[in-house]
Amino acid sequence: MVQNTPPAWTARNGEFVFFSSGTVKRLYFYNISSWDYLQYNLGGTQTDIKAWITFSGTGALQITDSYNVTALTRTATGNFEITLDTDYLNGNFTKAGANGDGVGQSTLILSGKANSSGSLDIIIDNDAGADTDPNRFHVMSTGDQ
Amino acid sequence: MALDVCKIWKEPNGHLIITVFPISKMISGETEEQCVQRLTERLKQVNKYLPTLEEYTMKRSEFPNHPDKEKWRIGQDKKIYVDVSIETESEKRQKTKQKVFNKLKALGLTDEEVNLLVKNDI
Numbered sequence: 001m002v003q004n005t006p007p008a009w010t011a012r013n014g015e016f017v018f019f020s021s022g023t024v025k026r027l028y029f030y031n032i033s034s035w036d037y038l039q040y041n042l043g044g045t046q047t048d049i050k051a052w053i054t055f056s057g058t059g060a061l062q063i064t065d066s067y068n069v070t071a072l073t074r075t076a077t078g079n080f081e082i083t084l085d086t087d088y089l090n091g092n093f094t095k096a097g098a099n100g101d102g103v104g105q106s107t108l109i110l111s112g113k114a115n116s117s118g119s120l121d122i123i124i125d126n127d128a129g130a131d132t133d134p135n136r137f138h139v140m141s142t143g144d145q
Numbered sequence: 146m147a148l149d150v151c152k153i154w155k156e157p158n159g160h161l162i163i164t165v166f167p168i169s170k171m172i173s174g175e176t177e178e179q180c181v182q183r184l185t186e187r188l189k190q191v192n193k194y195l196p197t198l199e200e201y202t203m204k205r206s207e208f209p210n211h212p213d214k215e216k217w218r219i220g221q222d223k224k225i226y227v228d229v230s231i232e233t234e235s236e237k238r239q240k241t242k243q244k245v246f247n248k249l250k251a252l253g254l255t256d257e258e259v260n261l262l263v264k265n266d267i
Contacts, residue, residue: 058212059208061147061205062147062165065146069167071167072164073162073164074214076162119191130238
């Protein structure tokens with residue numbers, strides 16, 4: 001977390017200064033006799049979602065929408081690999097998922113395989129523990145890139 | 146949405162792996178085939194197993210209308226067909242569950258009692 005580091009001088013209301021520290025970028029502006037800031041370049045922070053996908057594993061496979069996803073690969077029933085555009089720095093990233101619409105599949109559970117930096121490898125099971133292709137499923141992930 | 150053009154990878158036992166690509170990845174002026182080829186390079190960087198398999202470029206719109214993709218195979222004509230003789234893991238599991246169900250019924254358990262033991266999808 002980058003600390004608040006406003007300019008050391010007193011400015012006139014409305015003056016502004018650009019600030020950069022690693023991936024964090026801020027626009028400091030002098031307002032009502034003190035410095036305040038807006039932070040941007042949010043894609044570079046640790047707290048943002050780095051990749052997500054909504055997809056269907058049934059029929060001819062479908063990607064409804066996605067971000068930072070190059071490809072969706074079905075390796076077996078209920079087993080999917082989501083290839084990312086941009087790698088994570090290492091395998092210490094998180095992933096989570098949820099059933100989409102529940103049509104005919106009231107409960108689906110996501111479990112992950114060991115992380116590789118360039119993909120999200122997931123297994124989707126029904127409530128009986130059987131690997132299942134989802135009608136619709138959402139996955140998202142975040143970590144250091 | 147996904148591009149119609151996709152990649153199929155044939156494992157040595159005939160099982161098919163399917164890869165689809167987001168339509169949002171298309172660059173202006175690029176054909177679907179060119180886009181898939183470009184994205185496949187990235188895919189092969191990440192997944193070291195797929196490049197060892199037989200690779201096919203196909204259209205999703207030409208997939209067979211059969212829900213169980215574990216029965217999909219690729220023919221000499223490089224088209225996907227359905228081999229209904231294949232017994233999938235899911236079917237084997239279902240058969241085993243049915244056997245257990247029948248044995249428990251033979252012991253005098255009611256349907257409700259059996260369903261408590263052999264929960265779900267039978």
